[in-house]
Amino acid sequence: MDQSSLSSFVDTSLDLTIGVTRMRVEEDSTTSALVDELNRVSAENKKLSEMLTLMCENYNVLRKQLMEYVNKSNNMTEIDQTSPPKKRKSPARDDAVSSAVIGGVSESSSTDQDDLFLCKKKQREETVVKEKVSRVYYKTEASDTTLVVKDGYQWRKYGQKVTRDNPSPRAYFKCASAPSCCVKKKVQRSLEDQSVLVATYEGEHNHPMPSQIDSNNGLNRYISLGGHTAPAKGSSSSLAEPVTESKKVTSPSRMDIPDVQKLLVEQMASSLTKDPNFTAALAAAVTGRLYQQNQTEK
């Protein structure tokens, strides 16, 4: 992904928090000061508009790339489905459902138990052969010791381990939103920045997000969808590469493109609206525009 194309809308830290109050000019202030102020506001307003335009363009480019990527992934799925599974012996009970559909969103009259069998079977094969793995960074309070990431889905924790490469414990979650959904995620604090939670998602949800509100109102601040890039450092307002990095996208269930787009838009919007610099600049720009209109009407 082209980093440079993204960097343009990353930095919203322009000092655009102009003194709006300054516009409440006292009556005895000179006209030239007013004109200067107006010019400045207009210039900044223009700059903001350009930033917004650029951001929209970048978003469109990203969306296009995502679409292409998803399409490519789907093609790969069809190819990979012919490849033989690797080792790892299956449990005995798997034989009972060996004729079941593996891969693909198997639809059917299968019972919940069958779903679980399939789920486990699929899961095992996916971990070896094909798996969609994405990594997401979340900003949290450094003092927050919980490994909870509010991403809109419901998760059930089934384990916690301290790994060798990172002293902070890694928590293991399974999707609890739907019984037949076997998406897993691992959450661990970043080695480099303890205030950043690294969530690694495996698999794809085969159901809609139960609560999209939660994903925006969560305690954790979303930083990026990204691959192996380092988590954003320093300013918490940084927005890293908004790309879902996947190792091999060949898991059976197809990605729901509208959902992904929606999620992407929500996450971008959430990141922007939570950025104090951006909101301040936006407020200043809107106020400036209103003020400008008032002046022209007079």
Added chain:
DNA sequence: CGATTTTGACCGGCGC
């Protein structure tokens, strides 16, 4: 009292 979390035990892969 059911649902959820915690945590030690267990399992399988992998490198030596």
Added chain:
DNA sequence: GCGCCGGTCAAAATCG
């Protein structure tokens, strides 16, 4: 074959 390590299981503890 052995030990290490990551991942999962499941009984116990905790919570609402």
